[in-house]
Every structure is written in structure tokens, then in C-alpha cells.
Amino acid sequence: MPKDPVCGKDIDESGARASTGQTAHGAAEVDPNMGTRSFHNGQWYYFCSMDCRTKFLASPNTYTG
Numbered sequence: 253m254p255k256d257p258v259c260g261k262d263i264d265e266s267g268a269r270a271s272t273g274q275t276a277h278g279a280a281e282v283d284p285n286m287g288t289r290s291f292h293n294g295q296w297y298y299f300c301s302m303d304c305r306t307k308f309l310a311s312p313n314t315y316t317g
């Protein structure tokens with residue numbers, strides 16, 4: 253089970269994936285209540301909320317080590 257790299261929470265991957273369909277332009281559609289994910293450096297990162305995702309995207313190196 254993937255972990256939220258920001259807060260360390262376990263993420264329900266299927267739930268996050270189901271809620272991140274892609275638009276015709278490839279942008280991720282997210283449901284903030286279901287968790288979300290982001291593609292970074294060749295892999296998916298999962299987040300419990302838009303909050304954690306925003307923190308991660310602001311400074312990914314802080315969380316990927």
C-alpha cells in the first residue's frame with residue numbers, strides 16, 4: 253500500500269486511482285475527499301489530500317530524499 257510521502261498516512265491506491273481520471277488534455281481530475289496522486293520522477297506518489305499534494309509539489313525533494 254503506498255504511503256503519503258508528506259504525512260506518512262497509508263493511501264488506498266485503488267481509491268486514489270479511481271478518483272484521478274485524466275481529462276482529454278492529460279490533466280489529472282481529482283476528488284480531494286478520496287485522496288489524490290501525482291506523477292513525479294518516473295513514479296506515482298499518493299496523497300491523502302490536496303493539501304499534502306500541494307506541499308509535495310512545492311518542494312518534492314524534501315519528501316523524496
Ligand SMILES: [Zn+2]
Pocket residue numbers: 256258259260261299300301304
Ligand atoms: Zn497526507
